[in-house]
Amino acid sequence: QDHLISAANLSRESIEAVLDRAAAIDADPAAYRQRHAGAVLALCFFEPSTRTKMSFDTAMKRLGGTTVDMGTVESSSVKKGETLADTVRVVEGYADAIVLRHPSEGAAKMASEFVDVPLVNAGDGAGQHPSQTLLDLYTIRERAGLDDLSVGIMGDLKYGRTVHSLAHALTNFDVRQHFISPESLRLPRNVRFDLHESGAQVREHTDLDAVLPELDVLYVTRIQRERFPDENEYHAIAGEYRIDEETLDAARDDLSVMHPLPRVDEIAPEVDDTEYARYFEQAHNGVPVRMALLDELLTQAEAER
Ligand code: CP
Numbered sequence: 222q223d224h225l226i227s228a229a230n231l232s233r234e235s236i237e238a239v240l241d242r243a244a245a246i247d248a249d250p251a252a253y254r255q256r257h258a259g260a261v262l263a264l265c266f267f268e269p270s271t272r273t274k275m276s277f278d279t280a281m282k283r284l285g286g287t288t289v290d291m292g293t294v295e296s297s298s299v300k301k302g303e304t305l306a307d308t309v310r311v312v313e314g315y316a317d318a319i320v321l322r323h324p325s326e327g328a329a330k331m332a333s334e335f336v337d338v339p340l341v342n343a344g345d346g347a348g349q350h351p352s353q354t355l356l357d358l359y360t361i362r363e364r365a366g367l368d369d370l371s372v373g374i375m376g377d378l379k380y381g382r383t384v385h386s387l388a389h390a391l392t393n394f395d396v397r398q399h400f401i402s403p404e405s406l407r408l409p410r411n412v413r414f415d416l417h418e419s420g421a422q423v424r425e426h427t428d429l430d431a432v433l434p435e436l437d438v439l440y441v442t443r444i445q446r447e448r449f450p451d452e453n454e455y456h457a458i459a460g461e462y463r464i465d466e467e468t469l470d471a472a473r474d475d476l477s478v479m480h481p482l483p484r485v486d487e488i489a490p491e492v493d494d495t496e497y498a499r500y501f502e503q504a505h506n507g508v509p510v511r512m513a514l515l516d517e518l519l520t521q522a523e524a525e526r
Contacts, residue, residue, distance in 0.1 A: 263316035276507030376442035
């Protein structure tokens with residue numbers, strides 16, 4: 222059974238297949254309206270979500286299917302002590318695919334070993350968030366293609382799962398990756414190791430000014446307050462690496478400013494109305510990209526039955 226657990230396992234070919242399908246859906250959504258009529262997608266979110274959960278929900282319904290929602294941890298039997306393995310084993314009997322978000326790194330991989338329906342990792346702690354990466358790549362590709370690019374990734378590179386997935390996926394393309402963060406929030410050692418092994422062109426910076434003028438894309442991320450073991454450490458860093466219109470004076474005119482959202486104060490609202498801002502478009506791209514992903518996973522699962 223195919224699952225989507227980590228962007229580290231995605232090839233260029235598999236990424237382009239999903240992005241091409243998303244483009245076809247964007248061009249003719251009506252052709253996909255009954256594609257998976259009767260299919261059910263289970264939404265199991267052990268952590269809060271707006272975009273991922275709602276866009277998967279919309280995507281499944283636009284493919285003609287329906288969704289079942291576990292609800293919150295508080296309102297589910299997780300509150301009574303049910304394990305993740307038991308939860309997904311039960312849920313696979315109710316659904317044709319599962320989308321899982323969980324606070325523990327590795328949870329999606331572990332859960333996938335207990336089920337025979339496709340499982341999508343919608344975020345596992347500070348680990349991975351590969352479906353976010355697919356919509357990020359779709360958004361980048363629409364304006365600039367995916368080769369011969371300089372991409373800056375800034376903010377919380379240590380805990381940011383969207384960063385880890387994007388960094389892995391970009392190794393499939395001719396992309397110079399620039400990581401901009403305070404020393405304490407550098408990319409984790411395992412991700413740095415993977416990038417090094419892949420031969421990716423990688424540089425690390427503590428200062429955005431040094432690299433901003435050469436960037437095609439600046440991917441800004443939130444400092445993940447909920448993952449800091451010590452609240453004081455968070456407060457020492459919060460507010461650094463903020464983008465406003467003045468910061469962007471040094472940027473190229475065609476820079477794309479992206480953000481997986483939610484933002485706190487990393488991007489000043491005044492940037493929203495500039496040509497740089499791509500983050501709301503990026504969030505909206507979640508629907509066609511997740512339709513494409515679900516279409517691929519469900520079609521493959523049906524063929525294997
Ligand atoms: N980008 C993202 O994962 O947003 P949510 O946490 O709202 O799903």
